[in-house]
Amino acid sequence: MNTSTAFRSRLAALLATLEQGLVERRHVVRMTLLAALAGEHTLLIGPPGTAKSELARRLHRAFRDARYFERLLTRFSVPEELFGPLSIRALEQDRYERHTDGFLPDATIAFIDEVFKANSAILNALLTLLNEREFDNGAGRQLCPLVSVIGATNEVPDDEVGEAFFDRFLLRIPVSAVSGDGFAALLAAGCADEWTPPADALLLGDEDLGAVSNAAQAVRLPARVVCLLAELRAHLADEGAYVSDRRWVKTAWLLRVAAAAEGRDQVGPWDLLLLPACVAPDAGRQAAVADWLLARLGVRAGFAPERLSRVVQAFQAQLETEQNASDLDYDESGRLRFSAPEAMTEKAEELAGVIGDAKGGAGALRMNYSRRRRYGPAHIAARTGQIDDLLARIAGYAEELAAERASLAAARASTLWLDDGLLAALDARLADTAAVIAGLAERACDARRGFDNLPRLSAEEAARFSDLPEPVEHEPLA
Incomplete structure (x- = not known):
């Protein structure tokens, strides 16, 4: 077989069956099955009475011909409880071997409750079994059919051996009591009929695990x-x-x-x-x-709203500067320039009417002349062209965001594994980002209109001056 649409449909039906009657445990059920498909182990972290053992028992029923092992550990637990009793016949022959049938080395799916309460001797033996799927039995190593172990604990260990064992669980999933919103459903589920295991057609076998592994490679x-x-x-x-x-x-x-x-x-x-x-x-x-x-x-750091906002602000600041600039000459580059004596004479005559006595008396000069700077078409075209480039890039990024949201919506509708709460939160963030980007685009459009409406030089004046302004400096957008 291969991981076809039919197999995916089987998994979806299997998951629906495993989740039946479990309130607010959808994500946990899916993570434990995914871990099993990957040949990994799951640690459930939470208080007693939160359906941890029920989850493990149901996972066991998802596999065809699977052998199940379950044990609650205490600080008084001994290796025989997990790995089986010593063989008397082997001891008579000077061999230290265990009867493992029906114990952890013989299991396909196992649930170990209060797993970190075991002593270091048990935890050390478990390290090899979980990681290598082998058990040291006497002078040799016994291959184990283990697919996945579900461990349960109330607390995370802080000793060296415990931390090494803790690292063997790839998935660490907090499990809490049912919320207030789900409490009524919990009570209703407690009165429902007994859970019905999956149909034989849905069960996973060795060939399914092998096919998933081959496809994953x-x-x-x-x-x-x-x-x-x-x-x-x-x-x-x-x-x-x-x-x-x-x-x-x-x-x-x-x-x-x-x-x-x-x-x-x-x-x-x-x-x-x-x-x-x-x-x-x-x-x-x-x-x-x-x-x-x-x-x-779903977002690009180079177009983060904070960075794009600073870019738009740079154009707005430049626009404000040019709108408020005063001029004694109408050079589009903004420099005071008298290019000929005639221009000096014309400017002097223009200013004559605005000269007065600085002290209110005759003979002293005071200039109170002011005029808004005017700009040529080359200057305005350079400014609006730079903003047009920015607007084109913003529009392209807005389309990219829309495509990301469409991709996320498709994943949300079809995923077997992802938590819908996280998917919803991510979609909300992308929607907020899209709204911010649209607002910044409008601000950039306003700035473009502002540059386009700057006071303009006459055609004759513009013909004399053609200097291009320096581009507005801003952070690069990736």
């Missing part, structure tokens, strides 16, 4: 996506948040699997909304990463 990471990943990595490093290279590689694989499962041949920018649960350990820091992404996805 061919999925491309476009330069735009790689650039954003690199920017986020640098941002997190600046914030003092360490994300291991292994985690970045696994995150990129998860993005490829998400795209492949939907039948796409490349990772899209919207897929990066999956990143918070991969690169941040808790709800607060995941929200910060989400905000960072929302501010950058």
Whole structure:
């Protein structure tokens, strides 16, 4: 098989079945299944009684012939509880081996509750099992059929062994109690009929996992996506948040699997909304990463509203300067110039009527002459031409924003994995950006009209002066 439209439809139906009766758990269900498709593990962080174990049991029912293992750990737990009892017959033969049938090394899907309450001996054994899918049993290593482990905890560890184990869970998903808005639905769901597992036709088998893996290997990471990943990595490093290279590689694989499962041949920018649960350990820091992404996805830094506003302001300031400029000569470049004695005579005669006694008496000269500067067609054409270029670039960017919003709407309508709340927030930000850009375009148009209406030199005066003004200086727009 391949990851065709039919497979995508199967996944959509499977997810709908898994979510049935679970209130405000849509995103968690989808993330746990995506992690399983990618061969990764999920850690659910939250208080008891928030359906964490139910999520794991349902995930197990999504796979054909899957073996399920579940255990609640305490500080008194011993390895036998997870890995099986020691073999008496092997001990008689001086071998230290365990009977693993029915225990974690034999499981396809596993749920380990209060996972960080285990002692370091158990956690160290789990490190290899989760990462390598192998279990050290006696003198050899036993291959394990493990697809995915769901761990649950109330708190994030702060010791070295716990942190190493914490890093083995690619997805760290906070799970909180149902909100006030969902409380009535929660009570209604508690009175509903028992959940019906997925139909056999929807179940995933080894051939499905293999097909998704093969398709994901061919999925491309476009330069735009790689650039954003690199920017986020640098941002997190600046914030003092360490994300291991292994985690970045696994995150990129998860993005490829998400795209492949939907039948796409490349990772899209919207897929990066999956990143918070991969690169941040808790709800607060995941929200910060989400905000960072929302501010950058779908927009170009070179056309950020703040930068574009400064560009428009530069033209407005230049317009105000030229509108308020006074002139003793009507040189379009704004320089006082008397090019010939005749001009000096003409100017002196022009000023004669505005000369008076500075002290109110005769004989002293006082100039109170003032006239708005006038500009030639070359000057005005240079200014309006520069704004026309700016307006053309703004219009092009507005079209680009519209295309990004259309792409986002299409992704929102078809995605299997992305959180609709984040998608809605991103669309709102893009809409706000589009409105700001439209307002700045109107301001630029007003400035153009202002330049076009500047006082003009007569045709005869304009013929004498043809100096072009220096372009208005402003920040470059990428």
